[in-house]
Amino acid sequence: MKLKALFPLTLLFFSSLPSVSGEQAPWLDKDYLDERTRQLAPTRTAAPSQWRVIWTKEPSTRATVSWTTGKKGSGHRVRYGVRSSSGPKLTESIVPQRSGAYSSANGEYFHHARLSELSPSTTYDFQIESEGNKSPLMHFTTAPADDRSFRLLFGGDSRTGINARGQVNLLMADLSEKDDELIGFAHGGDYIVSGRNWSQWSTWLSQHELTVAKSGKVLPIIPTRGNHDGGPLYDEIFDTPGGKEKNYFFTRISPEVALVTLNTEISAGGEQRSWLAQTLADLRPEVRWLLAEYHRPAWPAVKSPGAAKKFWVPLFEKYNMDLVVESDGHVIKRTVPIRNEKKDPTGIVYVGEGGLGVPQRSPKTDRWYLQKPGMAGADHHVMRITFAKKSMDYEVVLLDQSKADSMTFLPR
Numbered sequence: 001m002k003l004k005a006l007f008p009l010t011l012l013f014f015s016s017l018p019s020v021s022g023e024q025a026p027w028l029d030k031d032y033l034d035e036r037t038r039q040l041a042p043t044r045t046a047a048p049s050q051w052r053v054i055w056t057k058e059p060s061t062r063a064t065v066s067w068t069t070g071k072k073g074s075g076h077r078v079r080y081g082v083r084s085s086s087g088p089k090l091t092e093s094i095v096p097q098r099s100g101a102y103s104s105a106n107g108e109y110f111h112h113a114r115l116s117e118l119s120p121s122t123t124y125d126f127q128i129e130s131e132g133n134k135s136p137l138m139h140f141t142t143a144p145a146d147d148r149s150f151r152l153l154f155g156g157d158s159r160t161g162i163n164a165r166g167q168v169n170l171l172m173a174d175l176s177e178k179d180d181e182l183i184g185f186a187h188g189g190d191y192i193v194s195g196r197n198w199s200q201w202s203t204w205l206s207q208h209e210l211t212v213a214k215s216g217k218v219l220p221i222i223p224t225r226g227n228h229d230g231g232p233l234y235d236e237i238f239d240t241p242g243g244k245e246k247n248y249f250f251t252r253i254s255p256e257v258a259l260v261t262l263n264t265e266i267s268a269g270g271e272q273r274s275w276l277a278q279t280l281a282d283l284r285p286e287v288r289w290l291l292a293e294y295h296r297p298a299w300p301a302v303k304s305p306g307a308a309k310k311f312w313v314p315l316f317e318k319y320n321m322d323l324v325v326e327s328d329g330h331v332i333k334r335t336v337p338i339r340n341e342k343k344d345p346t347g348i349v350y351v352g353e354g355g356l357g358v359p360q361r362s363p364k365t366d367r368w369y370l371q372k373p374g375m376a377g378a379d380h381h382v383m384r385i386t387f388a389k390k391s392m393d394y395e396v397v398l399l400d401q402s403k404a405d406s407m408t409f410l411p412r
């Protein structure tokens with residue numbers, strides 16, 4: 001594998017740049033953020049709120065539309081149809097296959113409508129209805145069944161820093177609005193501080209509405225469980241992604257791109273390791289870009305290595321992962337390519353560590369795997385990855401839309 005580092009810049013560099021105008025990043029203005037926050041849907045009524053679209057398996061043909069109501073209600077449905085230039089035609093209708101009371105909440109209910117038999121690379125308009133109350137008209141685009149290029153956002157750690165979380169969400173909406181190739185968002189875990197606390201989740205869910213672009217475009221979320229996300233609410237919110245007490249799965253985003261989502265909050269060995277070995281063996285010959293994401297790092301920029309290092313890294317090296325995304329440290333990092341505990345041009349690059357609002361820490365810049373051509377820094381950020389035939393482009397976007405890091409990967 002050939003690697004080409006384009007801009008391995010530290011944040012020190014960016015702090016010396018003139019500030020970017022509020023036109024490009026209006027969320028940097030607190031009044032703007034407050035105004036957008038006031039417009040979030042109220043949660044204690046019979047009407048839908050806290051809408052989200054969830055991807056796990058088969059995002060080219062399936063998506064789950066999920067929402068909250070403040071009362072149990074009986075008349076819930078999602079109306080949807082292929083987007084057309086002549087206006088919305090919501091020809092299809094589906095009732096939620098799963099509804100229930102959020103654990104330890106104040107009577108709020110979750111609803112999951114699992115849409116299937118969708119067409120690939122197709123934009124669907126949808127509108128949620130509960131007891132005759134309608135959500136705004138929104139839309140999302142299914143994943144491709146061919147080899148066209150597309151982009152995903154990645155990021156983790158939105159558990160504290162409520163204002164900053166809102167700002168990153170508005171940044172994501174803006175990136176999404178002006179980019180038809182951007183189709184989804186993978187969250188690396190630690191959404192909130194205490195996974196059993198409904199009120200914290202409720203704030204997160206309401207703020208998630210800020211990721212919806214002004215046009216109504218929604219980025220489906222691929223969820224990962226973090227160490228702060230314990231308890232039943234995670235599965236109630238994301239419709240038990242990957243199965244109960246597992247929460248690991250793979251997403252075949254296109255014929256050439258697969259993302260394996262792992263769970264660092266259960267045993268990294270045993271069943272999960274066996275599943276990972278088989279999954280990577282099956283996927284590697286089939287896809288050009290093979291990625292993994294999980295919460296606690298194998299190659300941390302702040303803390304000590306998690307169990308991923310012992311159980312998963314040998315498999316990542318055996319199957320030549322193209323990129324691995326980690327969270328939990330609250331910094332920005334990109335390792336050198338690593339194989340057999342050494343820098344190796346054929347090795348695996350690990351990026352991430354989480355910046356969706358959580359206050360940032362200081363990375364341990366003396367660690368060997370963070371030296372050039374790797375990098376380490378600290379700021380609120382979201383990662384954007386473009387998957388194409390000839391390259392996979394990785395960028396780290398800061399709140400003011402400047403880039404803290406980027407790198408181009410070539411196919412192995």
Ligand SMILES: [Fe+2]
Pocket residue numbers: 189190226227228295327328329
């Ligand atoms: Fe964490």
